[in-house]
Amino acid sequence: MIHRLRFLLPAAMALGVLALASACGGGVSSSDKTATAAAKPAATGTPAAGATGTAAPLSGKLEIFSWWTTGGEAAGLQELFKLYGTMCSPNVDIVNSTVAGGGGAAARQVLTTRMLGNDPPGSFQVHMGHELTDTWVTTNYMESLDSLYTQQGWSNVFPKGVLDIVSYQGKPYAVPVNIHRANVLWYNKSVFTANNLQPPTTLDEFFTVADALKAKGITPLALGDVEAFASVQLMETTLLGKLGATGYDGLWTGATDWNSAQVTDALTTYKKMLDYVNSDHSSLSWDQANDLVISGKAAMTIMGDWLEGDNKAKKFTDYGWLPSPGTAGMYDALSDTFGLPKSAPNRDAVVCWLKVVGSKQGQEAFNPLKGSICARTDCDASKFDAYLQSAMADWKKDTIVPSLAHGAAVSQGWLTGVSDAVTAFVADKNVATLQSRLADACKGAKVCK
């Protein structure tokens, strides 16, 4: 009897220690840095010096840091690497440093650690706007790209709206490689024809249509907000639809009062929209919400235009699109950009990478695969599919506004405050509380008083 106890008690204790160890060691595995060996740039390149016009030929290593690990994004990145071989130098060994997961959340954590540890990658993917500016530019980690913009004539090919967003104190700090649109309403065509309905263009129409769909037992609006950005993005498109481009822009500069009656009205509309979403939204991701639209269980979803890639991957062709209700003529933009960290290793090779990223060739190679449009306005539309062509046409004429949920409009710190307020609101539906918390978040960011 006693000898059994002697065996069991230490065993239990050992397990306890194991439990402690696993509790301490169990972090997020997704933050591992998976630096894969670079694709060897196609060796068909022209001699380096001739292509770039620099004196010394480029060589050594160039580390490009991103969260593009799968599908079209990864394929597009490889195209850019190939192009680097021809436009810059085939002798540069490109290190494709990626961190998967969470729309870049995991990557940003690794990036922060490296930048603070004075070990910056050559260049890194970062969302256009305040995510770049407030995180890295105002804190003096980035080099201004003024001369590169002048040399490449980029001020003439990027729209003014974009130049404003990538600039700080009048100087550009990043090169946008692509443009995504956040305010797109995607719908299942068959569901609308079968029920004799027209997809809505205004918020009033949206509610009429939504009521009709609800009466037939179809979920009007699919939402998947296991990642909080989806419900933040739905709020942002509603604010845009209600306040218009100027009023919406003012929210991020302090010109529009967060406590005003028009914001109350917009948030009340947002609350009403949430009455028409699927009840299990908090367990779904945005692409699982799209599955509801594909299967016809839901009629519409409001999501950025990366959703088209999901439709293509799932071989779904019966989809239509419109600007989200009330936002016709407005382009709620987000973009992936690359910049130049101050102590970047192999600086010349990085500068040439930025040239590739901003070039017409580079953007035309990358974007059809990524499912986004060029940030430049001179790309060849024939290389793009029907949706992207329509987006390109809008891009040239629409008013460009920065996306909230994707780091263009506000700093990351402000965005976490907004995202916290929205997460609570989606459950308690208290407009007054939401509004005061949003106003607090603006104050916390020191933009509002």
Next chain:
Amino acid sequence: MRFDGRRLLRRVTSEQAAAVALIVPSVVAVGVFVYGFIGWSALVAVSRWDTVRPDYTYVGLSNFRNLIEYFRFQIDIRNTVVFTLFFVGACLVIGFSLAALLDRRVWGEGLFRSIYLFPMAVSFIVTGVVWRWLLAPRAGVNILPEKVGLPALSYGWYTDAHVMNIHADSRLGDALHAAGLGFLADPNYGIPVAMISVVIAATWQMSGFVMVMYLAGLRAIPDELRDAARVDGASEAQILRHISLPLLRPVTLSAIIILGHQSLKIFDLVMSMSRRGPGFATDVPALFMFETTFQGNHFSQGAAISIVMLLAVSLLVIPYLFWSLRREARL
């Protein structure tokens, strides 16, 4: 007294010197990597570091004040308390019941012991993913009845935003109000239904471990004691209640400490299973700390949260350490 180095040296035997040499590396490592970084976190928690550029300007306890006033943190405290009570309670009850059953020398005891203990070998990340699928409202458990021709269940599980709390306009709410405890009739003092799903997953993982601890404890009780009780005419239930349970108190305490400190700083399970949950129904301080630090760049706020978590765990562990040291001294 004059310091005499030679005499001291003579007293240090080579064995003692070896012991010191062996212990120094780990003392240094623990000092730097555990206590050093705890100190550094405490420093960050009282400074104004709110961007990626470190800023150690002293701001006193204002980070803690802001934190306690912030709604998300208040919800997190509620969730942690609820999770800890339910998780530890369920593990103790289930673990003890399994141990009491296995202690009856059932056939294949070793097999059952392994079966119940195996979930502990799985990482919380895996447990979280599996239970996310099992409890997804449109899949898993909810559609099980459909397989046998019954209507599917419609539980929201971890997507249920409901918080069970005392309503201010109920009779109990009135009574509390009259007693000056009206603040208790608030969702911040309720039970978030979604949290129960996380408790189920965590209990599934850890109750086998508690079972093994209790089984070891039960085996440690001399048979003579039970035999004597039987001779005196005690029933099996009475033996369990009056002989076994009191003697198992140290095991219970150890189990509470081990489970309690785990639940106070739980992160991986929630991260992989439900994340914030609807309206932060399954949010926990560790998740908040991760998000505010690495997504919001609020480094000082993140450090403040980690210090609060450290204090909470200390409140649990330090009395236990004192208690066990005293007990060892007595033995």
